Amino acid sequence: MYFDSGTTKLVLPVNPEEIEVKYAQANEKYEVLKLGQVVIPTHVELRSFSFECELPAKPPIYTETPNYFISPDEYLKIFRAWQGYKKPMWFIASNGIGEDISTKVLIESMTIIERAGEEGDKFVTFQLIEYQEFAKRQDVVIKEKVTIAQKANASSQASNPKKPTTYMVQSGDTLWGIAKRFYGNGAKYTTIYDANKDKVKNPNLIRVGQVINIP
Template sequence: MAKNRYDFYLKKCLLPVPPEKLQIKINNANKTVTLINGQQVNLLKKAELSDVEFECLLPQAKYPFAVYKSKFKRPGYYLDYFEKLKTKRKPFQFIVSRYLPSGKMLFRTNMKVSMEDYTIVEDAGEGFDVKVKIKLKQYRSFGTKTLKMTKNGKKTKKKKVKEELPPRETENSPAPASPQSYTVVKGDCLWKIAKHFYGDGSLYTVIYNANQSVIGGNPNLIYPDQVLIIPPE
């Protein structure tokens, strides 16, 4: 009997066994204050960064319930990958896809995160499989603006940098073999993105169907800084 399926990706790495539990804590910075008349009010502020925690199993043997993108990989491969995510100090995409037994996707969790902590657990009583407790932190992009002042006190104009899609080797390059993430920039449309990744703009519906929860009901309306999943064709 077919079961529900979960796919957990850390950047481009698919975890072989989906964690049994996923905890995402949505933090906020709201503050309750007491007025001079004794009444309390809640000051609503922007949400703080979310925390993500889960524990994953890394098998030493090829179990029938484990899933691999190409071939079986031992725990050492994943531990090296986690270490690189930590030491490179760069954000990456955390993606969880949930599927019904029919293959229909329910919804996705798709957020940019950083690797905060992970704990490696080995229990001789349970064989040589490795468990890893992972803590992620939501990441928000930020930047600074610089203004150069001339001697007469006037601001100089900043040169605009054109944002472009990531390079693709040729128009006939194969479509992505596994889900990728793409951040929308000014001037993008789904047709243009599909043309870049698949070589055929008419396949924009593939991207739209995978990102309806992000885009909404109108595939013609996408906005800069939205993060989209680019599924295999």
């Protein structure tokens, strides 16, 4: 079992007897009138790992690092530094029996215990949380692309202004009715009247067959 920060590979001197892997489902609870409490699943939480390992003060016979020895204090110094960097590291564990673990993690906590009769040895309980990349940069790029597309569309509309529509007045038409037909709001009849003052002297009087502009 070892950790790899990208610049430092740190093998634990003694493998833990067991690793607890936690899988959890996040849920939200609601009180519904006449139904009582209901639960709505929201998302699957990140995995967490916990285990206890021994950091011996002297090289034991059963060590996983027979070619070199690091003191418990040096191990803890490295782990605390990694916590301070606030960056994930690879956590690799394999025993050839169960499911192998190979994932990026953050060290949530370390609990250090010194036991009587084992002078200098330290026992550390690790709480690790799986690390998941946050695609913030990708979101920014997408937003920039949308903004550029919007600007291009606005520029196209500016260079190609919409031509006004014309309409021939039919029997029974009023400017109010025409505005409602084209704009969905009869109150906008003044927009049509303002665009046709050269031919419509009174907004309440329009002639059948008269061609008016719809801006």
